[in-house]
Amino acid sequence: MDQEIKRCTRCILPDTLSSVTFDEKGLCNHCRNYERDFLEWDRISDRKEKEFRAILKKAVSLNRPYDCLVPLSGGKDSTYALYLCTKVYKLRTLAVTLDNGFLSGPARENIKNALESCDADHIFYSINIKNSRELFREFTLKTGDFCTACMRGINYSIEMAVKNFRIPLVIKGSGRRVQYVSQIKEVSNLNTASYFANVIRGTEAGKKFSHFSAGRRRGEFIKIAGAIPDILGISRSRTMRFMTQHIGLYDYIYKPYPEIVEIIRREMKWSDHAGSVEHLDCELHDIPFYKDTLKIPGITAGTFHRSGLIRQGLLKREDALRMEEEELKEKDPPAELFKYLKNSDITPENYARAVLESDNSQYEPKYQKIVRNLYHRFRRY
Numbered sequence: 001m002d003q004e005i006k007r008c009t010r011c012i013l014p015d016t017l018s019s020v021t022f023d024e025k026g027l028c029n030h031c032r033n034y035e036r037d038f039l040e041w042d043r044i045s046d047r048k049e050k051e052f053r054a055i056l057k058k059a060v061s062l063n064r065p066y067d068c069l070v071p072l073s074g075g076k077d078s079t080y081a082l083y084l085c086t087k088v089y090k091l092r093t094l095a096v097t098l099d100n101g102f103l104s105g106p107a108r109e110n111i112k113n114a115l116e117s118c119d120a121d122h123i124f125y126s127i128n129i130k131n132s133r134e135l136f137r138e139f140t141l142k143t144g145d146f147c148t149a150c151m152r153g154i155n156y157s158i159e160m161a162v163k164n165f166r167i168p169l170v171i172k173g174s175g176r177r178v179q180y181v182s183q184i185k186e187v188s189n190l191n192t193a194s195y196f197a198n199v200i201r202g203t204e205a206g207k208k209f210s211h212f213s214a215g216r217r218r219g220e221f222i223k224i225a226g227a228i229p230d231i232l233g234i235s236r237s238r239t240m241r242f243m244t245q246h247i248g249l250y251d252y253i254y255k256p257y258p259e260i261v262e263i264i265r266r267e268m269k270w271s272d273h274a275g276s277v278e279h280l281d282c283e284l285h286d287i288p289f290y291k292d293t294l295k296i297p298g299i300t301a302g303t304f305h306r307s308g309l310i311r312q313g314l315l316k317r318e319d320a321l322r323m324e325e326e327e328l329k330e331k332d333p334p335a336e337l338f339k340y341l342k343n344s345d346i347t348p349e350n351y352a353r354a355v356l357e358s359d360n361s362q363y364e365p366k367y368q369k370i371v372r373n374l375y376h377r378f379r380r381y
């Protein structure tokens with residue numbers, strides 16, 4: 001391992017990330033935060049489950065066409081969310097999937113099997129791949145990253161269904177405990193409708209996808225307003241009648257992922273196909289992780305994920321370091337990157353320039369930066 005790089009003594013996050021700070025024992029801020037929020041999880045898990053049930057009860061009592069919406073990607077976490085909502089908590093559930101044109105075969109198969117295994121209704125919103133390419137191309141050239149565009153599409157499809165069916169509750173297969181990337185400031189995406197609109201303003205893609213960010217001021221206001229009860233400690237049930245609540249499942253119910261995989265294999269006919277349980281849903285999934293390695297020395301496509309697994313007690317640090325060492329020797333870009341660039345008419349040089357030199361903060365409204373910082377600073381479990 002490169003001796004120049006200092007790493008956290010518990011996980012493997014390196015000091016090449018400027019937002020990572022170490023205490024006198026060499027423990028990084030992410031490990032410290034994790035400890036603060038989750039060390040006593042066993043003690044509060046019953047209370048969290050009760051809170052979760054109270055939220056569901058409120059949603060059911062509103063008697064809307066659906067009690068909840070689950071965004072379904074075909075990955076393990078969204079499939080688990082669908083399983084819990086339909087088969088454990090017996091909610092009237094609408095699942096929504098965005099096909100960005102790059103949805104993988106295994107993901108399609110998992111979605112089909114999951115829906116056959118439960119009684120949820122489902123909406124497939126498919127973007128024509130030609131339009132998707134055009135949108136992704138704009139984002140890639142201007143920001144070095146197309147994931148933000150896709151995430152806006154996912155959120156748009158959720159908003160569309162929520163509005164149409166007046167769905168009071170959105171339950172995502174996510175949660176702070178398992179979000180390895182969005183916690184890292186340097187690589188997390190700026191995922192707002194205003195950002196989306198600003199990147200593609202004045203382009204052909206901007207005309208084709210203007211509906212993705214229409215009504216963004218209202219939507220962003222609601223998002224901010226939705227966070228205020230959290231900060232003030234007002235329960236989500238009390239505001240649900242007026243405002244759709246978006247929650248991450250793992251903020252209330254947590255199980256280590258091997259247990260989740262076992263449950264959804266049995267109950268939802270889920271399969272990991274290629275032998276990897278992470279991110280099998282998008283054909284382009286290796287590209288954003290590779291992109292980060294171009295920007296930050298001493299990391300691999302797996303550094304954040306492995307650090308998260310170590311914190312959860314699911315991977316040994318020494319094993320993670322060995323994997324890192326192997327991968328750090330390997331500098332080749334993933335094969336799908338060349339294919340993507342070729343099909344999108346982007347040269348590797350232009351791609352590298354966009355990744356390394358674009359200033360993405362120019363597309364984010366100032367007040368949103370402030371709000372996000374406040375939110376992350378004050379939120380507790």
Ligand SMILES: [Zn+2]
Pocket residue numbers: 008009010011012013027028029030031032
């Ligand atoms: Zn750490």
